[in-house]
Amino acid sequence: xxxxxxxxxxxxxxxxxxxxxxxxxxxxxxxxxxxxxxxxxxxxxxxxxxxxxxxxxxxxxxxxxxxxxxxxxxxxxxxxxxxxxxxxxxxxxxxxxxxxxxxxxxxxxxxxxxxxxxxxxxxxxxxxxxxxxxxxxxxxxxxxxxxxxxxxxxxxxxxxxxxxxxxxxxxxxxxxxxxxxxxxxxxxxxxxxxxxxxxxxxxxxxxxxxxxxxxxxxxxxxxxxxxxxxxxxxxxxxxxxxxxxxxxxxxxxxxxxxxxxxxxxxxxxxxxxxxxxxxxxxxxxxxxxxxxxxxxxxxxxxxxxxxxxxxxxxxxxxxxxxxxxxxxxxxxxxxxxxxxxxxxxxxxxxxxxxxxxxxxxxxxxxxxxxxxxxxxxxxxx
Numbered sequence: 001x002x003x004x005x006x007x008x009x010x011x012x013x014x015x016x017x018x019x020x021x022x023x024x025x026x027x028x029x030x031x032x033x034x035x036x037x038x039x040x041x042x043x044x045x046x047x048x049x050x051x052x053x054x055x056x057x058x059x060x061x062x063x064x065x066x067x068x069x070x071x072x073x074x075x076x077x078x079x080x081x082x083x084x085x086x087x088x089x090x091x092x093x094x095x096x097x098x099x100x101x102x103x104x105x106x107x108x109x110x111x112x113x114x115x116x117x118x119x120x121x122x123x124x125x126x127x128x129x130x131x132x133x134x135x136x137x138x139x140x141x142x143x144x145x146x147x148x149x150x151x152x153x154x155x156x157x158x159x160x161x162x163x164x165x166x167x168x169x170x171x172x173x174x175x176x177x178x179x180x181x182x183x184x185x186x187x188x189x190x191x192x193x194x195x196x197x198x199x200x201x202x203x204x205x206x207x208x209x210x211x212x213x214x215x216x217x218x219x220x221x222x223x224x225x226x227x228x229x230x231x232x233x234x235x236x237x238x239x240x241x242x243x244x245x246x247x248x249x250x251x252x253x254x255x256x257x258x259x260x261x262x263x264x265x266x267x268x269x270x271x272x273x274x275x276x277x278x279x280x281x282x283x284x285x286x287x288x289x290x291x292x293x294x295x296x297x298x299x300x301x302x303x304x305x306x307x308x309x310x311x312x313x314x315x316x317x318x319x320x321x322x323x324x325x326x327x328x329x330x331x332x333x334x335x336x337x338x339x340x341x342x343x344x345x346x347x348x349x350x351x352x353x354x355x356x357x358x359x360x361x362x363x364x365x366x367x368x369x370x371x372x373x374x375x376x377x378x379x380x381x
Contacts, residue, residue, distance in 0.1 A: 009070030020328035059086035096356030117353035125330035130310040142274030147251035149268035175235035198244040206237040
């Protein structure tokens with residue numbers, strides 16, 4: 001069956017989804033944003049044939065097989081549940097829902113309706129992250145002992161910076177942890193093959209008062225001195241979290257959205273008994289390999305040099321850089337390839353609703369740890 005998609009939400013990440021789908025190519029029938037007029041304008045600007053006026057209208061369209069949910073966090077659960085019940089497969093931006101009760105419900109609903117659910121942890125799909133996973137699986141750095149790193153941004157550095165994610169009723173109780181920390185946590189658990197079992201967290205709201213503009217603000221839009229209201233902020237600008245993983249692996253993560261000059265720097269180092277691996281998303285086409293007994297290496301992103309597991313996810317020859325937009329293409333290739341194969345009992349190679357549920361369980365443990373100022377176990381269920 002040929003898949004036909006709709007993307008709900010046409011902001012920064014919704015446009016990234018549409019671009020990646022076109023590169024595969026997967027037909028994108030249309031889009032839906034917050035009102036009929038805005039949907040029509042977005043559809044026209046993006047060259048889409050249809051502007052939908054509601055999720056109900058998408059659910060009722062028999063030609064649509066897959067819906068990408070790229071809306072604010074607080075509507076993910078309602079929209080995804082409605083679409084699953086209508087027989088649509090769903091690829092949802094993270095977080096999957098606002099809490100683990102909602103996300104567990106979506107896991108069960110996808111199983112009940114025999115629909116496929118994916119979560120957009122696209123950062124797994126950098127070729128050198130896949131290479132790092134393959135090296136660890138092969139024993140190239142020995143037994144993994146330590147993991148450290150984080151995700152730093154600067155787009156909310158100033159009190160005049162504003163985005164809907166700052167409001168807990170729209171984005172959830174956690175922000176830096178939920179928005180970017182979960183990318184790091186998912187990536188580290190996936191690369192090492194070990195779940196986090198226990199956390200000890202320190203969270204801070206660096207800017208407790210922000211200036212909310214009296215008008216619409218897009219994600220990553222430059223700060224403005226327009227008319228505003230002063231708003232108290234309770235969500236986290238910063239977090240550091242000590243981590244215990246399975247098999248006695250120890251780690252630490254720092255995340256911040258107020259680190260000037262860091263645009264989107266996810267970085268990690270993984271230290272094993274025979275070697276280390278390090279990578280960062282602002283220089284995504286090199287992987288550092290550390291050694292005690294010989295010279296360190298810098299592996300470039302080159303299909304000819306990568307393991308078979310990673311080679312197929314490098315779309316261009318060595319010397320031709322690949323970055324953030326390409327990760328969506330590779331994620332969607334996995335997701336749609338699975339749908340086209342038609343065996344929904346087969347192993348799912350992409351991030352699933354179960355991964356999205358794990359993300360929220362982790363966030364809840366981190367939030368509790370920060371409140372209690374104590375180590376808290378992660379109850380995976």
